[in-house]
């Protein structure tokens with residue numbers, strides 16, 4: 001039987017009645033933008049994440065964009081981030097005319113190498129934007145200390161890490177801002193686009209609320225040029241249902257990852273690291289192999305999905321070549337050639353994992 005990267009049909013089947021009731025209640029209310037479900041979701045996620053404020057926005061990309069803007073990032077500024085991430089992380093920096101400064105990654109966690117950040121700081125550096133890639137928290141203790149020491153904003157890309165924790169504290173609760181995505185395939189995903197910004201700072205929270213709604217605090221009164229970036233009620237009602245199950249979903253992902261680790265015990269396969277003191281939520285289950293092509297081919301022939309996140313590091317992307325052509329991140333470049341992500345979703349069964357691993361071990 002075919003196995004996709006994510007099986008949203010299976011998950012929907014389990015929660016269908018609650019989702020249908022939620023959608024029907026929004027339709028009956030005919031209140032579609034910034035209504036009671038968005039307010040409730042903001043309160044529920046703030047409690048879950050252990051932050052003072054959570055603000056719904058239109059996407060994870062917008063969450064990053066608005067957070068960076070509210071932090072005062074502007075033209076000529078530099079923001080230190082990882083080159084091994086989805087393009088949106090760097091795009092949000094570029095939207096504001098600032099420059100993403102790419103620092104190489106830790107080969108074990110795939111996250112920005114915290115001990116290389118300080119060497120990249122210049123007088124123009126304003127912020128550090130770590131990504132909790134694949135659901136493994138970045139090295140938040142060291143990154144937080146660096147930001148404090150150099151008075152830099154700390155903004156977290158939590159698009160892949162809803163429910164992950166570092167030292168018992170949720171990702172999104174460390175920085176001036178945490179930026180989440182509710183893209184359907186994320187750990188907490190809606191049925192369309194959506195995002196969330198977290199902060200403990202009352203003033204910054206107010207600023208983000210104004211920015212997401214056309215720079216308006218009061219209807220038809222505009223204090224600054226903002227955006228149309230609101231979370232809608234249908235997404236919020238769906239996300240409120242799924243938030244109730246997020247711990248169960250993440251725990252299933254973790255157990256699936258550990259089962260994969262056992263089945264893939266082979267000298268040519270490096271299974272994902274999980275650092276002590278972190279709660280990894282396995283948005284992706286990503287292995288390192290010397291040669292992934294034959295494995296991908298064998299999986300594909302068996303109808304099993306696999307994916308490469310990410311084949312081209314950001315400093316090697318066409319859009320950044322003219323400004324970042326001389327940047328060298330050897331660990332990222334080597335990692336990009338060898339990573340392979342396997343299906344990992346809460347509903348994946350042990351039998352499916354055994355089937356996938358059997359094919360991989362044979363293809364080696």
Ligand SMILES: *Cc1c(COP(=O)(O)O)cnc(C)c1O
Nearest residue numbers: 059060061086088089159181183
């Ligand atoms: C998905 C993702 C984003 C963007 O989120 P959208 O909701 O798709 O805009 C940003 N950063 C990372 C690391 C992501 O995985």
